[in-house]
Amino acid sequence: MGLQEPFIFVKGNETWSSDPNKWDISIFWPRTGYLNGRPTWASLNRKSYELASIDCNDLYPCMVDVFKFNHTDEVPFDRVIISSKEESKSVFLSKGNNIVVTSDRNGKQIKKIIVQN
Numbered sequence: 001m002g003l004q005e006p007f008i009f010v011k012g013n014e015t016w017s018s019d020p021n022k023w024d025i026s027i028f029w030p031r032t033g034y035l036n037g038r039p040t041w042a043s044l045n046r047k048s049y050e051l052a053s054i055d056c057n058d059l060y061p062c063m064v065d066v067f068k069f070n071h072t073d074e075v076p077f078d079r080v081i082i083s084s085k086e087e088s089k090s091v092f093l094s095k096g097n098n099i100v101v102t103s104d105r106n107g108k109q110i111k112k113i114i115v116q117n
Helices: none
Strands: 047-050 062-068 078-082 090-093 097-103 109-116
Touching: 062 090, 078 090
Parallel strands: none
Antiparallel strands: 047 090, 062 078, 062 097, 097 109
16 A cells, blocks of 8 residues: 655755755655546545446436535536446545436436435
């Protein structure tokens, strides 16, 4: 298991820079890991929810939006597109009740469910 967070090199009181004439410090980022085709850093410490149970009624592509409960008039805080029935995807849920909405290619709502995290 490698490093999971960004890191820097420090020697004594000095930080290392790959080009000290341009910037004070160089930050190294861990390799991106993936979960159901999504970068794990995109979770922002939220829980992953597999969409295998989401039914797009065979209307593909199907968009999945996630909203905070009672906030469906706001911008969704997560969104993915499912291209086929065989495609495995997940979304990230915040604490509490989340509303997961599926829509067809024309934006018409297919399904709306409440998922508790």
